[in-house]
Amino acid sequence: MKSFSELTRKEKGIELLRWISVLPAAVLGDYAGYVIGGILVWLALTVGLVNPPSDDSGFNRSLRYLIWMFPKGVACVIAGAKTAPRCRLATASVVAVLWMLWTDMIHRFAGPTVVATAVAAGCGVAFIFVSEKSKTRPK
Numbered sequence: 001m002k003s004f005s006e007l008t009r010k011e012k013g014i015e016l017l018r019w020i021s022v023l024p025a026a027v028l029g030d031y032a033g034y035v036i037g038g039i040l041v042w043l044a045l046t047v048g049l050v051n052p053p054s055d056d057s058g059f060n061r062s063l064r065y066l067i068w069m070f071p072k073g074v075a076c077v078i079a080g081a082k083t084a085p086r087c088r089l090a091t092a093s094v095v096a097v098l099w100m101l102w103t104d105m106i107h108r109f110a111g112p113t114v115v116a117t118a119v120a121a122g123c124g125v126a127f128i129f130v131s132e133k134s135k136t137r138p139k
Contacts, residue, residue: 001086018085026095029079033072041068058112065116073099073120074127081128092128096121 007015044050044067051060076099081092100117107113 025083026080029075033075036071037068062112069116077124
């Protein structure tokens with residue numbers, strides 16, 4: 001990949017546009033994960049993997065949050081990082097931290113939420129790490 005100074009004016013504009021669209025792409029990924037997570041929680045309730053929200057035991061609540069937030073965090077991190085033209089692992093890490101802080105702030109840093117967001121964002125960063133390393137590995 002060429003350094004930024006070696007790019008033409010058009011290529012610089014395209015790269016700038018891609019950098020600007022990283023956070024909107026992450027928000028769209030979060031929304032897509034929200035829908036997928038809702039479907040997964042519904043399936044988990046239907047199958048009996050978790051109890052209804054009326055059973056507010058610690059394990060049940062943690063499992064519900066993990067099932068619901070896992071697709072949200074992974075999709076948000078992957079969408080943001082894959083939109084970035086360069087430094088995808090660093091971008092994934094920044095998006096993961098921002099998503100964790102935002103989501104935990106909304107849920108007032110409740111215990112199950114903090115754990116679920118850390119697991120989900122960490123898996124998203126790990127996915128980007130593996131995909132970037134597989135590109136650079138000699139075949």
